[in-house]
Amino acid sequence: MADKLPSEFDVIVIGTGLPESIIAAACSRSGQSVLHVDSRSYYGGNWAGFNFSGLLSWIKEYQEESDVGEEWAAWQELILETEEAIVLRKKDQTVQHVEVICYVRQDSDDPIEKAGAVQKNPVSVMSPGLNDPLDTVDTSCSDTSELPAPHNEPETALEVLEVEVTLEKENQHGYTSCSQSALERDIAEHVPIMEDVANAPKKHWITYSQIVKEGRKFNIDLTSKLLYSRGLLIDLLIKSNVSRYAEFKNVTRILGYQEGNVLQVPCSRADVFNSKKLTMVEKRMLMKFLTFCLDYEQHPDEYKAYEQSTFSEYLKTQKLTPNLRHFVLHSIAMTSETSSNTLDGLRETRNFLQCLGRYGNTPFLFPLYGQGEMPQCFCRMCAVFGGTYCLNHAVQCLVVDKESGKCKAIIDHFGQRISAKYFVVEDSYLSEKTCSNVTYRQISRAVLITDGSILNADSDQHISILTVPPVEPGSAAVRVIELCSSTMTCMKGTYLVHLTCMSLKKTAREDLELVVQKLFTPYAEVELENGEQEKPSLLWALYFNMRDSSGINRDSYNNLPSNMYVCSGPDCFLGNEHAVKQAKTFFQHILPNEEFCPPLPNPEDIVFDGDGVQPEVLVPKPDTAKEVTGQRNPEEHAQE
């Protein structure tokens, strides 16, 4: 690295997830000098999004068990006697049970385009063993010598504690290409260019090599969330003008799942009245109820008696048919049968209704190119105001002054000591020693690439959210977000489907596979005899568990210095409220008298004065930023 980092900042932020990035932006905007580092090679931590090859690399990273050698001597000498070190974790431990299943052919470069040609099914149709994932043929990807055993003779179950790639296929070549070479970029360059799948009149079989070839069209988020159109993140994006860095799409459909069918849920007034599924009476009942929810606090007598009951119980007392109750509970309030009480349910329903109509007929927006753009947008704002960015930059430890108990510096992987006044660290960087008393929840995630929508409609470019109620006792409600190609997250002719639920069973696959089976069928290159296939096909699937570090009390961490703040990773909820709240809270601790993310200057408002020394900015505090550069980069002079 040609440049050396300055040795002093106001704020050092470790981790580039959403809350950290917002804090970095807010601090930088308020004139603080910010160093923002991430030990990973990409932005976003567990909030990141990847193209297909990037995702394969991410998967591989969690496969490798490489021990990072401890370099004690290198930095211990830099710690004075009056100081002690908080050592940071070397390897991320927040993701586990990673499993990949490829349902499409991996053996051949040339796609099969013969409509109606009966192909041998390359993927064994979901074997009975799928209900019990440990019974399927789990083969570590690095072992390429043996073909997987036939499916009717399940191998001894491997513990799926570590990352595994499950391949249910028979071809050795394809197998190899998945395990290693597919990760190499140049493979993609040698695959013949495919016709545009979406424009083809007849069925084109999609192959693995095509997905790899078109891999740049994918932007696959590790965390699947939406933005409530009146939520905190939208407000912050608009207020700070960070919104100019991103573009959004409306979520177009709210779906419900009832008796094995996916249905569209009417939620706006227009939807309700246009719905063909509802009777006239039902329409009136629903409108009446929804109107009440909008200002339920004005009518406490309507729900007072049910404050202690569940929302589901409360709904039964309202004049709603079972159909409507189901939709209100699962698709609008998006709460569960048992867990939430009446007040929560009413609040969630009102929140949903209030967000309707601001940008469209549903309450949600989705960022073009994925949720992973959000942290990057705030990082850019931080950089624009002089923040310094270093990816691939590991931090060995934080240095704490014994006497004051305050953190005073970090020591990075080059052994450079960099001091600061405040330290913001994402939870995953903390070592076991710091977190020994913390109990984490887990999130179960699945990412699917499919060939059709879960609910066919006039347009193939819908963005849909579906909540599937618990499919059996002891399982969780599953949130399904289906993205079409115009969100710039998947290639044409495919859909990217994110499943998220609170983890209740051992692995993500156990939590989610039943729902996947209900909504999709494994990809098969055969024309079904009786016409249209009912369910869309699964081309590729990834399951993993992610640690949920939200809602952890500061006191649960051992010996946190008072000027160190711990940000959580993504939570299980649909919105981004927690991240924004946390960022704001920490910012207000650090700079109690400063405004949180005031607007960015509009580029057209930047006026160059006659002497042209520096752009003058027609917004609050134009000078702060100027001063800060001056003191921060004294060594950086003119361009020549």
Added chain:
Amino acid sequence: MMAIRELKVCLLGDTGVGKSSIVCRFVQDHFDHNISPTIGASFMTKTVPCGNELHKFLIWDTAGQERFHSLAPMYYRGSAAAVIVYDITKQDSFNTLKKWVKELKEHGPENIVMAIAGNKCDLSDIREVPMKDAKEYAESIGAVVVETSAKCAINIEELFQGISRQIPPLDHHENGNNGTIRLGNQTPQTIRRCC
């Protein structure tokens, strides 16, 4: 009235080759010896006529994120063109050009117009990079190439004219990204993406 087309242009190149100076010269026709990293300006705009259209360039600066090789992929999103800058007096800055092109191919849009600018051509007496090398390389990747001087206002307009000419005509058929939303303080508006 001519149609205005917004074109995002991103700047690439090592720290200190003159990326910001080029934009500053282009947008403001101004050069500052002591320019410090642009603070508070996330992008600058300038509108120029091109055939029957007006091209409104939204020029994004790296905001210093290139200094430690930490440019975010969102920087490249939706760019119609990229200007990759090197310093003709620094062979190193030309050597790293390939790295920037590679990164662009990895993260940038597929049909992005590439323009290479060999800046500081007013200092040709201490030149390290022959024009021939740059021309050959640009040809090999199908990029526009020009030597510029932001200081002396040489070829800056030409650089952007070259980009304008390479921008494919608006294809109404391909313009299928309707319904994209930009958030703002005003009433939300639905815009049509231009590229």
